[in-house]
Amino acid sequence: MVDNSGTKVSQLCVVALIGKSTLFEQQCNKSWKLNQVIQTPAFKEHSINNNEDDFEHYYDHINNTIYIHLRSFHDTYQLLHLIDNMNDDTSMQNFAQLWENKQANFIKKCLICFLLSHIIIISHSSHTFDLNYLRFFRIIELLRHKSKPAILDAIRSLNLLKEADFNLIDGRLCVPRALFIFENHHHKGNDALNGNDRDDDQKLINMAHNLEDTIFNALRYSYIISNQTNSALFTIAHKQPFVFIHRCYKESSSLGQTQKLLGILQGFVKQTKESSSNSNLNRSNFHQQDDAHAFKRFLFRHIEDALTGGWSNDGISGGARSETSSFELCTYPIWIRLFNSIRELFETTSAPTNKIMRQAFGMLRANVDPDGKLSETRCKKYLPLAISYYEEGLPARYTQHFHEQRLQATIEYFATYARGSSYKRYVQQLIEQCTQLWHDGRQLCEATSLTGNSCKNELHRVPGEEDSTDASNSAHLPTRAHNSKIQLMAASNCGQILQEREDPFDIKEANYEFYQGVNKMLSIKPIYFEFPIFRGNVTSVEVVRAGSKQKSEIKLSNPVTDLSGASELSQSKSVALFSLVPNEEEQALDNITGEKTDTNKIVTCTDDVQPIPSTTEYLDGMSHSDSQPGLLPRFSSWSLCCIGRASDYVPTKGLQQPGFLTNLNHLIPWDINPHNNQATTNNAGGGGGAQYHQQRTTATRSYKNNRRGATSSSIWDVTVRVYIGCEYECPRGHRFLCSSPNHVIRVGQNGIVKDDGAKLVRSDMPLYTPCSCRISSTGARVWAQLMRAYVVTPSSPPIQCVLHPQVVPAGPNSPTFFPSYTQPIHLTDDSIWVLRFPFIYHDGEKPLYRPQNEEDISQCLVLRDLFSWTNKS
Numbered sequence: 034m035v036d037n038s039g040t041k042v043s044q045l046c047v048v049a050l051i052g053k054s055t056l057f058e059q060q061c062n063k064s065w066k067l068n069q070v071i072q073t074p075a076f077k078e079h080s081i082n083n084n085e086d087d088f089e090h091y092y093d094h095i096n097n098t099i100y101i102h103l104r105s106f107h108d109t110y111q112l113l114h115l116i117d118n119m120n121d122d123t124s125m126q127n128f129a130q131l132w133e134n135k136q137a138n139f140i141k142k143c144l145i146c147f148l149l150s151h152i153i154i155i156s157h158s159s160h161t162f163d164l165n166y167l168r169f170f171r172i173i174e175l176l177r178h179k180s181k182p183a184i185l186d187a188i189r190s191l192n193l194l195k196e197a198d199f200n201l202i203d204g205r206l207c208v209p210r211a212l213f214i215f216e217n218h219h220h221k222g223n224d225a226l227n228g229n230d231r232d233d234d235q236k237l238i239n240m241a242h243n244l245e246d247t248i249f250n251a252l253r254y255s256y257i258i259s260n261q262t263n264s265a266l267f268t269i270a271h272k273q274p275f276v277f278i279h280r281c282y283k284e285s286s287s288l289g290q291t292q293k294l295l296g297i298l299q300g301f302v303k304q305t306k307e308s309s310s311n312s313n314l315n316r317s318n319f320h321q322q323d324d325a326h327a328f329k330r331f332l333f334r335h336i337e338d339a340l341t342g343g344w345s346n347d348g349i350s351g352g353a354r355s356e357t358s359s360f361e362l363c364t365y366p367i368w369i370r371l372f373n374s375i376r377e378l379f380e381t382t383s384a385p386t387n388k389i390m391r392q393a394f395g396m397l398r399a400n401v402d403p404d405g406k407l408s409e410t411r412c413k414k415y416l417p418l419a420i421s422y423y424e425e426g427l428p429a430r431y432t433q434h435f436h437e438q439r440l441q442a443t444i445e446y447f448a449t450y451a452r453g454s455s456y457k458r459y460v461q462q463l464i465e466q467c468t469q470l471w472h473d474g475r476q477l478c479e480a481t482s483l484t485g486n487s488c489k490n491e492l493h494r495v496p497g498e499e500d501s502t503d504a505s506n507s508a509h510l511p512t513r514a515h516n517s518k519i520q521l522m523a524a525s526n527c528g529q530i531l532q533e534r535e536d537p538f539d540i541k542e543a544n545y546e547f548y549q550g551v552n553k554m555l556s557i558k559p560i561y562f563e564f565p566i567f568r569g570n571v572t573s574v575e576v577v578r579a580g581s582k583q584k585s586e587i588k589l590s591n592p593v594t595d596l597s598g599a600s601e602l603s604q605s606k607s608v609a610l611f612s613l614v615p616n617e618e619e620q621a622l623d624n625i626t627g628e629k630t631d632t633n634k635i636v637t638c639t640d641d642v643q644p645i646p647s648t649t650e651y652l653d654g655m656s657h658s659d660s661q662p663g664l665l666p667r668f669s670s671w672s673l674c675c676i677g678r679a680s681d682y683v684p685t686k687g688l689q690q691p692g693f694l695t696n697l698n699h700l701i702p703w704d705i706n707p708h709n710n711q712a713t714t715n716n717a718g719g720g721g722g723a724q725y726h727q728q729r730t731t732a733t734r735s736y737k738n739n740r741r742g743a744t745s746s747s748i749w750d751v752t753v754r755v756y757i758g759c760e761y762e763c764p765r766g767h768r769f770l771c772s773s774p775n776h777v778i779r780v781g782q783n784g785i786v787k788d789d790g791a792k793l794v795r796s797d798m799p800l801y802t803p804c805s806c807r808i809s810s811t812g813a814r815v816w817a818q819l820m821r822a823y824v825v826t827p828s829s830p831p832i833q834c835v836l837h838p839q840v841v842p843a844g845p846n847s848p849t850f851f852p853s854y855t856q857p858i859h860l861t862d863d864s865i866w867v868l869r870f871p872f873i874y875h876d877g878e879k880p881l882y883r884p885q886n887e888e889d890i891s892q893c894l895v896l897r898d899l900f901s902w903t904n905k906s
Contacts, residue, residue, distance in 0.1 A: 044362035046339040049101040049146035052156030054108045062110045063156045064102045069325040070332055076102050098336055105139045133402045141379045144173050148205040149372055151339045153267055160217045162248055167255045172400045174266040179393035187374045207360040211267040214277045241276045277331045280324050408453020416459055419447040423467045430477040430491050440467050482536045483543050483873040483880045486517040522766025525551040526672040526869045527559045528821055531691040531766050543873040544670035559674035565853045567651035567665040654877025657848040671852040672869040679863045682825045685784030696780045697769035700756035700823055703790025705902055707753055707831040753832055756825035757790050757900050763804035763817035775802050794900045800893040801883055819895055821869050828863035832902045835859055839896040842874035843881040844889050850874055
């Protein structure tokens with residue numbers, strides 16, 4: 034704000050300059066035109082105090098005039114400065130919203146000029162009239178009518194009538210007169226050297242007349258000016274020129290700032306700041322000197338009319354104005370008070386408390402950006418339809434994956450109809466409302482069972498997790514166990530009971546607790562082989578996760594107890610399917626390891642090669658080739674039990690257990706020649722998990738018997754018959770035995786098995802094989818899993834049967850799983866032994882699911898040497 038010292042009691046004429054400036058460096062701020070009039074650089078052409086559009090004014094007391102310059106984003110210098118700051122301001126993300134705000138702010142400031150000015154100078158950056166001004170004029174006029182009551186209230190609050198003879202009936206000083214100034218650009222030197230000044234002046238006069246006709250017709254036919262000048266936004270002089278054309282010059286070799294503006298306008302602000310800020314008054318071109326004097330004469334003619342009584346014959350026909358119209362001149366102090374009051378009314382940054390101004394600003398935004406208004410209307414219309422689309426056919430509860438899929442489809446549906454700048458804002462509202470709808474009682478538990486099925490309960494807490502760190506965030510949730518609503522059929526450890534089971538979510542429940550519970554249902558319990566487990570007695574232990582080797586400390590309130598359950602499962606004095614007298618029972622169990630057993634009748638194994646287990650660390654999972662040696666799990670996922678004598682198995686009838694498919698319950702005979710030289714050593718397949726992870730040599734046992742071309746009977750032709758079998762079990766409880774990979778056993782009409790156990794011994798058996806049943810809805814096959822291995826050992830043979838289970842559950846890249854007792858297990862004679870495999874294989878970090886690709890399924894194997902034998906020493 035510039036103020037020339039002097040008295041401020043004279044009646045003043047107010048001249049406001051609005052409009053646009055050019056892209057050329059020396060005219061990038063239109064204020065130079067006012068500097069020419071007042072012949073002093075009162076308005077700084079290249080300085081910006083802030084980034085916002087603002088007023089600057091100068092009081093010329095000599096000529097009783099106040100000059101106002103509205104600096105806006107239409108000034109090139111201001112626009113470049115705004116763009117430069119946009120790159121640094123991360124809050125300016127939405128350009129459409131920014132542009133709408135800038136235009137609305139520009140219209141508010143223009144209305145202040147129309148209310149408190151007598152003359153409005155509208156600057157154009159070229160020699161053509163911009164028809165976009167017609168739209169701006171209509172919006173400004175509409176805003177004036179909407180805000181007129183509030184403006185009058187603000188003026189009345191100043192009590193100006195008591196201080197001076199001052200009356201603003203219409204809320205403004207007068208109906209301002211509009212002047213239009215244009216710029217006609219030439220390359221420097223083209224005209225100055227030709228000497229055709231008179232022709233050039235006549236061309237400018239003719240151009241000005243043509244522009245006056247164009248502007249007059251445009252304003253008249255758009256009803257911006259009419260005979261009713263009292264209600265018009267502004268008027269134009271009837272018998273005086275209201276168009277002036279400036280002659281401006283630019284360097285012939287320069288394109289100005291156009292290319293820099295199109296190139297994101299980077300660096301131009303700095304360049305302009307460093308350029309000369311001298312006033313255009315110092316230019317040597319004599320045409321500019323002539324233009325300065327001509328423009329001053331042009332402007333002062335209208336200022337003189339304002340100071341000597343105003344204009345009463347403006348308008349289309351130049352008729353007299355109504356008596357109710359006002360034309361007020363004011364002193365500087367009164368004008369300052371009016372200016373500050375009305376400016377404060379229009380520059381409310383937040384939502385105005387005045388209802389009238391709130392409605393006026395709402396109308397303004399609707400008219401400033403019609404595309405945005407259309408976008409807002411369409412988005413608001415289709416938002417509830419999109420939410421209804423999301424809700425259509427929703428299940429009672431669903432997972433996050435389902436929610437995200439449905440939400441993506443809903444957004445695509447919304448995008449089909451919604452358009453424009455409001456789209457992103459309403460999409461965000463759509464996402465928030467749909468997500469809130471999902472959170473309001475429709476969230477399904479995200480837990481996945483060990484078989485790959487989702488929990489069907491609503492979002493809940495699991496019993497035992499009430500004291501966890503997340504308990505405060507989930508205190509409102511109900512407490513219940515996971516449940517996928519899927520029922521499976523599974524047999525017990527020994528296979529004598531077929532029982533329904535829940536889809537497991539916990540490895541302990543999957544591989545241990547279910548079988549322990551079913552075993553309690555047996556009236557005659559088997560004798561169990563006790564696999565080593567962790568038996569530490571400490572209050573703080575470190576858990577080592579298998580595979581990752583990462584340790585995490587767990588505080589235990591009570592000492593770790595025996596979780597194997599072997600003691601409880603073997604307390605019976607009897608053995609299933611047969612009963613031994615105490616001495617015979619002890620003798621039978623002694624034959625497993627050559628050790629005397631205790632009175633609890635638990636089968637134990639000791640071996641000098643077995644690592645000494647740790648008493649301070651345990652595996653959080655199962656034993657496998659990548660787990661740390663010497664660590665034991667807290668419970669055994671494997672089970673080995675004796676269910677009877679060898680004489681209790683009838684080869685022609687097979688296993689008398691529930692769930693077996695017809696004629697698929699027969700064990701396979703395996704004839705062993707104990708005098709085969711290749712079998713004189715312990716052929717158990719190795720001693721540890723690391724050894725089996727390497728390439729294994731195929732060592733098959735050769736034997737001969739009387740049925741294979743023997744010419745004479747001798748001690749070398751004597752064979753020992755052992756019955757073996759690999760049982761597969763599907764989730765529906767169907768059970769069957771296989772004689773070789775993916776081939777079920779063949780049984781004749783007389784109950785005699787046609788297969789030979791040698792092929793089974795030499796083969797890597799698949800962990801999964803198709804069952805004969807299929808899913809009725811899709812026709813897809815049901816996969817059965819190898820769950821049990823059977824061995825019927827003969828009475829008093831010269832050999833001892835050996836089990837050495839090793840499983841690769843997820844292809845060649847997965848670890849090899851084996852029981853916690855890593856050495857081959859020597860079985861007792863005259864017994865029926867059942868080895869139950871784990872239902873779920875877990876490496877301590879994640880369960881290893883059955884692959885979906887059949888080629889990968891074929892690489893999930895139970896390695897050969899599961900069945901082997903050794904000569905008794």
